[in-house]
Amino acid sequence: MATKKKPKKNQTVTTIAVIIAIVLLIAAAFFDEGEDSPAGTMRDVAGVLLTTEGQIDSSQILSRQPALTPQSTAQPAQTNATVFAIPTMAPTSAPASAPATNLYQIYFTTPTCPAITERTGGVDNIIADDMLRAQSKVDIAAFDLDSEPMTAALIALQARGVRVRVVTDTDNVELESIAQLRRNQITVVEDERSAFMHNKFVIIDDRYVWMGSMNFTTNDVYCNNNNIVRFDAPALAANYSAEMDEMYIDRSFGPQSPENTPQEKLMLGEIAIENYFAPERELELINVIARTVVRANQEILFMAFSFTNETIGEAMLGRADGGIPVRGIFEKTGAKGTGSYYPVMRGAGLANVEIQVDGNPRILHHKVIIVDRKTVVFGSFNFSANANRSNDENIIIVHDPVFANYFVKEFEARWAEAKPE
Helix, strand or coil: CCCCCCCCCHHHHHHHHHHHHHHHHHHHHHHCCCCCCCCCCHHHHCCCCCCCCCCCCHHHHHHHCCCCCCECCCCCCCCCEEEEEEEECCCCCCCCCCCCEEEEEEEEECCCCCCHHHCCCCHHHHHHHHHHCCCCEEEEEECCECCHHHHHHHHHHHHCCCEEEEEECHHHCCCHHHHHHHHCCCCEEECCCCCCECCEEEEECCCEEEEECCCECHHHHHCCECEEEEEECHHHHHHHHHHHHHHHCCCCCHHHCCCCCCCCEEEECCEEEEEEEECCCCCCHHHHHHHHHCCCCCCEEEEECCECCHHHHHHHHHHHHCCCCEEEEECCCCCCCCCCCHHHHHCCCCCCEEEEECCCCCCECCEEEEECCCEEEEECCCECHHHHHCCEEEEEEEECHHHHHHHHHHHHHHHHHCECC
């Protein structure tokens, strides 16, 4: 894809945004099979909400509030993360002694980047403890893995007979942690190609899924801004297990992997979720994300480690041209690099577009878009061509204002420490 040059006039931005909006609506019509074509002026096109029977309707989400009251859960001692959770009762199939669990738990790292010897009590410890409760199997797809607690947990699980499967990226296969796993009879599959196996997820007992932007490394846990969410959702776990099977059993990576996600749209209690994997989808994941963006009617917020994709960028500017406020935080490293949308957005000449670079002296590693404070897009997927067409990636789109509110709080915290470059 050619790099978009900085627009010189508002008219140029408007024209490009309208063209992109039309393309996105055509793509949405293809994705939402059987859907009627929306009507309206060109200026209104980018903001129309596309609905059809059996599909998620963003306008209905407020009526699908979970009956449960959101609450902060007690955090493990010394953890370096903020955590939020929605409580629910243990499933009826569980033993009577089974503890209450949560539909989801959201973790945001609060990086202080202490000395290596002082890096204890982080989110990786929480994930390791969760893995150690596994009864039958643990799968982990990790672009990068050097967390000592997680490595030790995998070795302990293997020793007691729990099935352990690990997939990683070839670029990181020489790490000592990977050598430790292999010395303890754990098979580690690598993608053996130049593009990235960029996933970061864990599946426990075909029920629990950990996923987000956080690599399972000491730097991502203690130094960088990240998110990771634990879901208690067997149907969601089935999606991730299918992806794991492709990589671990079939050795199928990138564009050659099959499009076989069992349920791309599902319900978590009363919460509507979409779950996608790249780059195997016939309708590119970039267009799925942009389709979500063009439905914004109130506000668009985003945090981006890397943002070079024109389709998503112009979808945002198209909505901004229609009067929707847009605020975004770019990771400082590379914000002004070739192809970055930072200078494009800064130079768009739109008063309702506010763009800053992050204030963390290390790395803002989020890949998050929040639409109207009720829909959140997040996962391993950077907003780039490589993520869309080459790397193995995953995202989840959650349609729920309670869930979204926690990401809004994280955005506002990062916005407070960000600054224009």
